[in-house]
Amino acid sequence: MARLFKLRHAEEEFWEPKPEVQLEAKPQAAPLEREIAPAPVEPPPPVVEAPPPVELTVGPPAPEPQLEPPEARPSWWSRLRQGLARSSSSIGQGVADIFTKRKLSADMLEDLEDVLVRADLGVTAATRIAALVGKGRYDKQIAPEEVRAILAEEVERVLTPVAMPLEVNGGKKPFVILVVGVNGSGKTTTIGKLTAKFTAEGKSLMLAAGDTFRAAAVEQLRIWGGRMNVPVIAREPGADAAGLAFDAIKAAQEQNIDILLMDTAGRLQNRSELMAELEKIVRVMKKIDAEAPHSVLLVLDATVGQNALNQVEIFGKVAGVTGLVMTKLDGTARGGILVAIAEKFGLPVHFIGVGEQADDLEPFTARDFARAIAGFDDETA
Incomplete structure (x- = not known):
């Protein structure tokens, strides 16, 4: 206990607070005075008159410089x-698998129908083409090339009546073309x-930017108008x-325009x-021109089959579609859907598209389409 008492006593002595040390503040030295020479006065800059404002005009974008001559377009x-x-590869491969070095049978014709239906030609066309292939050829060999020739001939026969150009009546000014379709159809x-x-064509x-719900569509139309020096409403x-x-x-x-092209918002046909x-758009158009719209183009995306x-x-019931434009044929194996549409509705097919450039939309011709989808390399053979 005595030892513990000494330790505690020692601790109290150790922790006893020490008196604070007072530091005397030294007087600050007076600042040194010195003379500062005045800064030299520079002469004022000469007065320069501002140039007159430049009037900017909005026009088509300048062409990009070409370092090498552009390659000729195919x-x-x-x-x-x-x-x-x-589309042609899907059909051609199926035909080759079925008919190479084999005698014709009912099972082979059923397989051919399946190939054509998968290409979206439709059951009616597929059945008829299979029957034409089988006519008088049972238990005989038939080359895949002969089957493709029959296919091309039948597709051309179906599409020829609907391959019609879009005719603009010059007596109706403006000739109003209303463009309709679902979202993303082009x-x-x-x-x-x-x-x-x-x-x-002179x-x-x-252009009328009727897709008022999508700012990008309005801007896209303005860009096209700027390129072609065409006004956009x-x-x-x-x-x-x-x-x-x-x-x-x-x-x-009022401006005596030949053609008015009006865009519309994409809409699902089940809404x-x-x-x-x-x-309502069609109804309002008729209030100012009883015959408008003079043409209603339905743009179809081939990839939807x-x-x-x-x-x-x-769209035919609601807007009175007068003609079709088929786009994005280069992005699908379902190009045969055009045959099914032609057989069921008989509506004119004015244009088809296979790319993004302006000349990738061309008037529809039945023979070219038929031979291309059948896989022929020569358009005239």
Whole structure:
């Protein structure tokens, strides 16, 4: 205990606070005074008059410099053949697998029907083509090339009545073309390509940006208009498309425009409220021109396959479709859907597209399409 008491006593002595040390502040030295020479005064800069403002004009973008001569574009047939390569390859491979070095049988014809149905030619066309292949050839060998020739001939026969150019009646000014279709079908791009074609033919055009829900579509149309020096009628996002249609027709009449091309918002054919809006656009157009729209183009995306049949039916009832434009044939193996549409509806097919450039949209010709989808390399053979 004594030892513990000593330790505690030692700790108390150790921790006893020490008196604070007071430091005396030393007086600060007076600042040194020195004379500062005044800064030299520079003469004022000379007065320079501002140049007059430059008036900027908006026009088509300047062409990019080309370091090498541009390569010649392949012919339309070559691009069509390449664009339909996926469809023709699917059909051609199926035909080769079925008919190479084998005698014709009922099972082989059923297999041929399956190949054609998968290419979306439709059951009716597939059954008829299979019957033509089998006519008088049972238990005989038939070369794949002969089957493809029969296919091309039958496809051409079905498509020839609907391969019709888009005729613009010069007596109706403006000739109003309303472009409709579902989301992503390529309506705005198609309008741009048609603008390039009609401008090259010497016609005056005006564009109406009726897809008021999508700012990108309005801007895209303005770009096309700038390239072709074509006026574009547009409104703020969300504006009434029917009112825009009325204003566009009136403006085109006042400026004596040959053709008015109007874009519309993409809409699913099973959305009744959106289809009602499209019906309103047509109704309002007729208030200012009883015959407008003079042409209603339905733009179809070939990649949707059989769903295109439903689109043709619904848009036809609501907007009175007068002709078709088939796009994106280069992105699908379902190019045969055009045959199924032609057989069921008989609507004119004005244009088909197989690429993004302006000249990748061309008037539809039945023979070229038939031979390309059948896999022939020569358009005239």
